[in-house]
Amino acid sequence: MADDQRSKNDYKDTLFLPATDFPMRGGLPKKEPQMITRWDEMGLYAMLRADAKDREKFVLHDGPPYANGHLHMGTALNKTIKDLIVRTRQMAGFDANYVPGWDCHGLPIEWKVEEAFRGKGRKKGDVPPSEFREECRAYAAKWIDIQRTEFKRLGIEGDWWNPYKTMDFTTEAAIVREFLTFVEKGLVYRGSKPIMWSPVEQTALAEAEIEYHDHQSTTIWVKFPFVQAPEGLEGAQVVIWTTTPWTIPANRAVCYGEGISYGLYEVESVRQDLEFAPFAAPGDRLILADSLAEEVFGAAFVDTFKRIEDVPATKLSGAKLKHPLNGHADSYDFDVHMLSGDHVTDDAGTGFVHTAPSHGQEDYFAWLGAGLPLDAIPYTVGPDGAYTDEAPGFEGRQVFRTEGKKAGKDGDANPEVIKALVEKGSLLARGRLKHSYPHSWRSKAPVLFRNTPQWFIRVGQGEGSLRETALKAIDETTFYPPSGVNRLRGMVEQRPDWLVSRQRAWGVPITLFVDKSGEPLVDEAVNKRIYDAVAEKGADAWFDTPDAEFLGDKYDPADFEKVTDILDVWFDSGCTHAFTLEDRDDLQWPADLYMEGSDQHRGWFQSSLLEGCGTRGRAPYKAIFTHGFVLDDKGLKMSKSLGNVMLPEQVTQKFGADILRIWVASSDVQEDIRVGDEILGSAVDAYRKLRNTLRYLLSGLDGYTEEERVDVADMPELERYILHRLHEVNEKIRASFDAYNFKAAWRALSEFAIQDLSAFYFDIRKDCLYCDAPSSLKRRANRTVMAILLDHLVRLLAPVCPFTAEEVYDHFPAGLGEKKPSVHLLQFADVPGSYRDEALAERWQKLRGIRRVITGAIEEKRNEKLIGASLEAASGVVIDDPALADLAASVDLAELSITSQATLANGQAPDGAHRLPDQPNVAVSISKAAGEKCGRCWRVLPDVPEDGALCGRCADATK
Incomplete structure (x- = not known):
């Protein structure tokens, strides 16, 4: 059978069809854990550090989560935002080392250990303090291992095997050192004043540990x-x-x-x-x-x-x-x-x-x-919340019950007093x-104000005070969003002296000896012996070491009282800058950024501010970024009682971590954000479209070599316009990354990939890619642009979807050049300024407007069943704007709108012509294309001699 007589299906092997083994479906829940194992085995973190050596540092200091439970969506949100920040800074050319940390002391952990002992029939008072502290340490260590695995599953990259932990012996010693610095500055005193006290937990509480609930x-x-x-x-x-x-x-x-x-x-x-x-x-x-x-x-x-x-x-x-x-x-x-x-x-x-x-x-x-x-x-x-003998006639009566199922409920004090x-x-x-009444945020039980001797750090008023130093530091800090400055400043302006003592067992002790007059002993030699002992044996050393060993020959232990309270856990976490940023060579002080939820204005942001200002005269951070809270899809707080809790593990098992990360990146995280199956479904849809874009680029570059590359100056207008758009989009994404506006960055990236590329550029150039001869300038220019696009897109995608970006990079055609072991070792690529062409962009924006009218008219006729595929159509375009008509005449309108034929005219459009409100000068009529259908490119053209034969272009391409 002669070539020009064979069936159109016989020409399939003459087409230059795209090919790739990059799968259409992501399969993220299965692939992502394999990718994590691969990164661990190749030592990706160490490679990142070596690659970034000698670059300018960017330090995001991790606010430590409590080591006491599985991750929830709030912690997943928090760590994912941090990872986005660190990855974008690393790829922007910084040495952005992320060192995770954990808060290991304090009530959250101690409360859980108490529960465990009670379950074994042992009250806390019956357990030796050293045994109790050892159980707390083991409990925290167990949850650190669990949370580390859960954080890594989200694609969070960092120094997971060398994090900071507030329970490490050297860390506890550093916290002791920081506290004694306040003592030496004369800012620590013991005072008797009413403080918030939890009778259920039998400890003082700071304002940051209080939440308000209705109480009758x-x-x-x-x-x-x-x-x-x-x-x-x-x-x-x-x-x-x-x-x-x-x-x-x-x-x-x-x-x-x-x-x-x-x-x-x-x-x-x-x-x-x-x-x-x-x-x-x-x-x-x-x-x-x-x-x-x-x-x-x-x-x-x-x-x-x-x-x-x-x-x-x-x-x-x-x-x-x-x-x-x-x-x-x-x-x-x-x-x-x-x-x-x-x-x-x-x-x-x-x-x-x-x-x-x-x-x-x-x-x-x-x-x-x-x-x-x-x-x-x-x-x-x-x-214990019960009357002492200084309330005659009421001794032993309880304000609130402290044990059993009714713990936190009203006791018998009120009825007896009223009687x-x-x-x-x-x-x-x-x-x-x-009315609204203060409750402990851990036990959820009501608290009371109780006068008791406690240790305080003096915040003070006026020039030279810790408060004034902190307020000055706030003014020198950049806030994201800017309103954060008012929140933190208002709290510092109004806050009382810092209550730092707790009547607990698990934590860093208040390492003070007090003389008969109640004044703390300040002696550098004594303080050094205390520091050395804690560094060697941990906090237990304070309780287990004889007083004489600390006091030395200079002091008689009988003249001093050893304080047995422990430090507020907020003081612990407020010191993290001192033993992490300062003590590690791979970080620096102060941090470029602290990033936590908005509740930390009264928590970690403030305790770190006061600690840094008290010991070093300034805040330990240059900027603060705050995010909102995670709500369900109806805007309600998640709670087990409502049955609306969604866990990160559920999301990664069903959709994959990259989907969760898209949810984060596409949200306005500075506000409270919602999550639910439908919302995640939108992320899945966006991911699928973006993956298809990347797959098309990979497949279209099958067999690509550098010899095909075309200089930009020699490219057709459409290619140069797409490169202009790449420059615009890259600039916007990079600026958004720098401003921590990930929503704007993600929107720019996804809209460019889906609207500018898949729905416009790829649509127009598909015919060229499949049917033009490999030697044609247009096809070579198209593949050159596709190579440029793929290289830039995979880099811009990597911080948001680290797993998918790595998978795409693994499938890069060999012709794109030498590869690094991982996409995450790349930096963002600068887009040449020569790609920018505003005049050309203005032309093509107008041409895209004309194209929308044509494609709208085609869709209208397709709905009326007058045509099927757009290549069956001929478009009659009437433009009554001379300048716009001249512009339309400069391009192939049939190619622009994926029709087989197109005519252009001035003047009056025929009745029934299709129009769009935003394109008043353009009208389009659609008719059946005249001629026969080419058996290879499927265009309907007059030069096709008979149905199934080849048009002139295809005949040349198959010679």
Whole structure:
């Protein structure tokens, strides 16, 4: 059979069809773990470090997660963002070493170990401290190994086998060194003030360890009679309101506001329609804020009352009241002071504030501010949340239950106090109030303010203070987003002194000896012996070493008390810069960036700031980046009770880590972000399209050699336009990477790959690639551009999809040149400035507009079943803009729109012509192409002699 007579299918072997063994499907859940093993075996991390040697360093310092559980989506988000930052900086030409770390001390781990012991029938108090600490160390080590594997599964590259851990002996010694630096600077003191205390966990808590939940409290209104009433107030009683009845035994004062209008009121009658007798009685004379009197009488079931006279605040100054429990258990017979207080308002309550300096910051400062003695403040509640003997008649009663299934629930303190008040005739009314109340973020149990001796770092006020140094450092820090500066500054401006002592067993001890006057011993030789011992044996050395070995011959151990509290875990993590950035040669101080969730403004960002400013005079970071929290697809917080928890492991097993990373990169991570199957489905769809783009590039470059390369100046316009777009997109992606705007970078990358390449450039040049002779300039230019595109795209993709980028790089055609062992050893390639051509880009943007009208018209006719494939069509294009018409005449419109034929005309378009609103000067009519169908390229052309024969171009190509 002659060539020109054979079936069109016989020409398949004459086409230059793309070929690659790069699979269409990713198969990520199976391939990714194999890739991780390969990277480990080849020593990729060491290769990265060697490759980056002598480059400028970029240091992102890792905020340490707690070593106490499997990863959740929040930690996956956090580590993935960090990896994106580190990888983009490494590929931008920096030495970007990532050293992961773990927080190993503190309540989260100790709480879990306590639970384990309780499960074995052993209470913490029954376990020797050394055994307990050893179990904590083993527990943390176990979870570090688990979390390391889980982080690596996400494609996180770093120094996983040499991380920092706050429980390493040298690290514990470094934390001791940092703390003693504060001591030597005179910033550490022991003070007695009310601090937040968890009776369930029996430890002090910092503000960063507190979260607020609704809590139902018993509220009471209590009457305080005068010891000696001011003139005109005989028989009158001052009324207070409180949501903490259990603090009444600790009451030592009542505060009033000098600017509040008070009145003396008399009860005339009480309600008679009740099944009980109100505590109020006719004849009661009560002093109340005028704006709150009606509300108080309503709560007390008073039917009618009258105002007798004004009570100026000056009349209350210096007055003494009787305690409402006066005489209970033969006690409470002391005077209660009336004090002026700036914190008193008439917004709620009675206009008077019950003041228990043992249990409230404002109460404490009001007491001391009045010149009253510190030693007169009682210790009414012990570490277990139960009354001490300084609350006579209530000893052992608990504010909150501390054990069993009802741990954290109200104890018997409130009922007993209220009962005693009723017996004394001091209760005016009682009620219930649901309000926001502080809880421990670990046990979820409510906390209380409790006066107890603790160790503090003085933050201070004014020039030279730690606060002022920190505020100056904040002003010198760059924030992403910029609003972060206001959040951190506001917290530092308002924060109290740093409470650093905890009554726990697992952590770095407060390594102080205190003399008889309560002052810490400051001696460099003693401090060195302490440091050396901890560096050799860990924190246990402080507890197990005889005091004399630390104190030496210079001091008598009998003259000193050894402190046994441990340091706040936030101090531990606040020191990480000191023993990681400074102590490692492959890092540098200060860090270029700290990056954590937005909650760390009150946590790690702040503790690191205060630690760095206190010891080195500046923040340990140059910039702070904050991300939001992960919510479910409905915008709700994930919780087991709602059944909406999604785990990273589920995502990697079902979709692969690259999909999770696309979800991160495509989200606005500085806000709270949502995740769910549908949202991840969008990431899967974007991945599939991008993978197809890369596969097409690989297949289209089958057999490519450098001899095919065409100089840019010799390329057709379309190729030069695509290179211009590459320059634009590369510039935008690189700038977005530099600004940590991964959403903008991902969008630019995916839109370029899918819209500019797959849907436009590849669509137009597919015919050329398949059908033109290999020697044709157009085909060679097309393959040259494809080689350039593949090289740039795989580099830009590598930080986001490290597994897929490596797989693509493995399939690079040999003709693209010598390869490195891994794509991750490459850097971003600079796109030559000569590719930029704004005038050409403007031309092609207009041509793309014309093309959209043509393809829209084709789709319309295809829907009407008038044509099938676009090559069956001939397009009649009418343009009534002369300049645009001249532009259209300069290109092959049939090639541009994938039709077999196209005509161009000026003037009036025929009725029914297709138009688009944004292209008002272009109209297109579609008709069947005239001629026969070429058996090789499938174009319908007049020069095809008969159906299935070859057009002129194909005939030449197959010679």
